Amino acid sequence: MSQQTVFRFPTRNVFDDLTSYQEAIPTPSRDEVLIKVRAVSLNSRDCQIATSKYPFAIKERVIPGSDAAGDVVEVGAGVHDFAKGDRVVVSFDNTRLYGPAKDVVSGQGGGVDGVMAQYIARSASAVTKIPAESPQSYSELASLVCTGVTAWNSLYGIKPLIAGQSVLVQGTGGTSMTALVLAKAAGATTIVTSSSDEKLQKVKELFSPDFCINYTKTPDWAAEAVKLTGGKGVDHILEIGGVGTIEKSLAAITQGGVIGIIGYLAQYDPAKIPNVLLLALGKEAVLRGIQIGPKCMLDDLVTLVSRQKLRFHIEKEFAFTREDIVSAYHALASGKHIGKICIVVE
Ligand SMILES: NC(=O)c1ccc[n+]([C@@H]2O[C@H](COP(=O)([O-])OP(=O)(O)OC[C@H]3O[C@@H](n4cnc5c(N)ncnc54)[C@H](OP(=O)(O)O)[C@@H]3O)[C@@H](O)[C@H]2O)c1
Known part of the structure; x- marks a missing residue:
């Protein structure tokens, strides 16, 4: 053949x-x-x-x-x-x-x-x-190749996630669900947002995240995330929405926290683009653009996933x-x- x-x-x-x-x-x-x-x-x-x-x-x-x-x-x-x-x-x-x-x-x-x-x-x-x-x-x-390495890069690429820190993932798609599994494997407190109670229910059954927020029913999900972290704010956020959600992510992030700039799915009004620079300055936040990641990250991801038998x-x-x-x-x-x-x- x-x-x-x-x-x-x-x-x-x-x-x-x-x-x-x-x-x-x-x-x-x-x-x-x-x-x-x-x-x-x-x-x-x-x-x-x-x-x-x-x-x-x-x-x-x-x-x-x-x-x-x-x-x-x-x-x-x-x-x-x-x-x-x-x-x-x-x-x-x-x-x-x-x-x-x-x-x-x-x-x-x-x-x-x-x-x-x-x-x-x-x-x-x-x-x-x-x-x-x-x-x-x-x-x-x-x-593991695209969304897996992207999630890994966001959590470990610049200021590595430490056990006990908090991770918020936006939505229930491929990148966010992989990041949820990795964050739980690292001993993080996990927060998942979604537009759907049904999806959140299924995510609870599959992965047992610590907290879920329906971002449609709770439009100020950032304030809720800050409350859920005892007023500290979230250590790592995977930004999936982009311009339409970055203002909320910057409200939810802790001082000096890391936001992985990954997706661009949220609708936004061009007349109301937030002053991201000023908001990031106020939080001393790291906003890091991510393009998947290099092969060495795929190697590290495979090692973890294999040893811990993550599914x-x-x-x-x-x-x-x-x-x-x-x-x-x-x-x-x-x-x-x-x-x-x-x-x-x-
Ligand atoms: N930069 C990179 O290296 C990289 C790598 C992978 C993906 N991406 C980008 O990341 C995004 C997601 O990719 P994916 O493959 O994970 O997508 P996916 O599997 O199709 O998942 C998309 C999910 O995003 C959630 N979502 C949509 N709008 C949202 C909003 N306004 N706020 C919060 N969540 C929202 C929805 O979850 P609910 O239905 O639960 O609300 C949706 O199911 C895309 O823009 C993609 O191009 C970038």
């Missing part, structure tokens, strides 16, 4: 533009491994790319998807630390081994081709081996057919999910 199914977006207006192609299975070069993809995890970014709403440049006819987990099936002659049969995940930006991002166009499924294929060849240096005893499914492992919530798995993948995009865009939406690749 030398051909495989690969999905591309020849145009990017609607999810239905996704098109199936038969293409050659790549031959790994000396420093590459060939990976049989077993699962792809979708992200909000994938929906933005498919509809030309992503704020950064996209490759023509891009193969979508940044997050893959799979099995090594072939090893280049110069690769010594992987063997056939190893379970692996691939770093979001294959060129970023450590340190800050060098650009905004090297992420898989965006400026370069992604992982929505049966087989991918990648530089061994961009690949992380999953320890054999790790209990997570391929979908859970794939989900992540996959809301639904779809099949590797055009129709099902399009349905997966719609499911993610509907915002009805908690955690992750994934595609299982046969």
